[in-house]
Amino acid sequence: MRPSIVVWLFMSGLLLKPVALLAHEAQTSFENGVRAFSDGQYATAVTSLSQAIHSYPRYAQAHYMLGNTYYQQHEYDKARRAFEQAIDSYPGYAEAHYMLGATHYQQQHWQAAELAVRQAITLYPRYEEAYDLLGSLAERQEAFPKAIEAYQQLVQLAPGNVDAQLRLGLVLEKAERLDEAKKTYTQLLRQQPQHVETLLRLGLLAERQKQPQEALTAYQAILAVQPGNVETQYRLAVLYDTLGEMPQAMATYQRVLDLQPTHADASLYLGILQAQAGEDAAAEHSYKQALMSQPGLSEAEYRLALLYKKQQQLSAAMELLQHVVERLPTYAEAHYNLGVVYVGLKQYRQAVKAF
Secondary structure, three states: OOOOHHHHHHHHOOOOOOOOOOOOHHHHHHHHHHHHHHHOHHHHHHHHHHHHHHHHOOHHHHHHHHHHEEEEEOHHHHHHHHHHHHHHOOOOOOOHHHHHHHHHHHOOHHHHHHHHHHHHHOOOOOOOHHHHHHHHHHHHOOOOHEEEEEEEEHHHHHHHHOOHHHHHHHHHHOOOOHHHHHHHHHHHHHHHHOHHHHHHHHHHHHHHHOHHHHHHHHHHHHHHHHOOHHHHHHHHHHHHHHOHHHHHHHHHHHHHHOOOOOOOHHHHHHHHHHHHHOOHHHHHHHHHHHHHHHHOHHHHHHHHHHHHHOOOOOHHHHHHHHHHHHHOOHHHHHHHHHHHHHHHHHHHHHHHHHO
């Protein structure tokens, strides 16, 4: 949720024009408060705006700016009261309703937030930020149909809003409306063919829909413009791995590690492929590298233990497997292999317990 805080609204004239008969001192205090707010001098802004309100208690703009000042300092109770005073002074104040909704959002008062934001939209039907906030509210409550409706409205108002289209696609995914999500991402790419995050979502979506070639195309499109994109290199490696294309997978996992040596999962899965290829020394190095990057990574400990078991380094295998089953008591394969190791070490009573 990204409430757009306000000075630009004031300067563009969307806020109320000051009442002509305001006392000069109220107007001066208000202007001083706005300047202080713009400079990030919030304590000074509070003082000046409070003076303006003291001089003219129904000064809606001053209440509104005071609310924004408190909002910026995360003093949400004070901000809420200030926005309510602004609305009481001028009920048609769309921006105040919106910021009241944003404040309720921060306090997780979902129903109150929705009421305030919907009132802002009633007063100003083309209020893009309000639709954005309405969508965020619905997402936080996992009310995906409401979120989809809000983001669709936002996209209609602002067809070029890439973030809105992307968020619509993400919510459609959460709602399991995958074909609609794919259509949304595809439309977005017509506007920005090299939009990396959208290409990534298309790739992940294609993987979910068991369409590996489409995923491959999406990931390769990203890497054509961002060859150093670690996340995409990793997803490409996993895809090759899933397709059983071992040489490509190993080479791509290695590229991930060249870019980010501490990528634990890339080290782990490279080690698994190396072990499958009979490259035991390389696999051992990869598993150890994974554990250096992420100490306690259970799958790396388990795979390293299997390697030691194969090499008859049974004491080392036992120690690792004990760690794994202690951390993951329901890991059946780890229990079984620990039992086998105990048998090899002639610790039969322990073996019975492990099995």
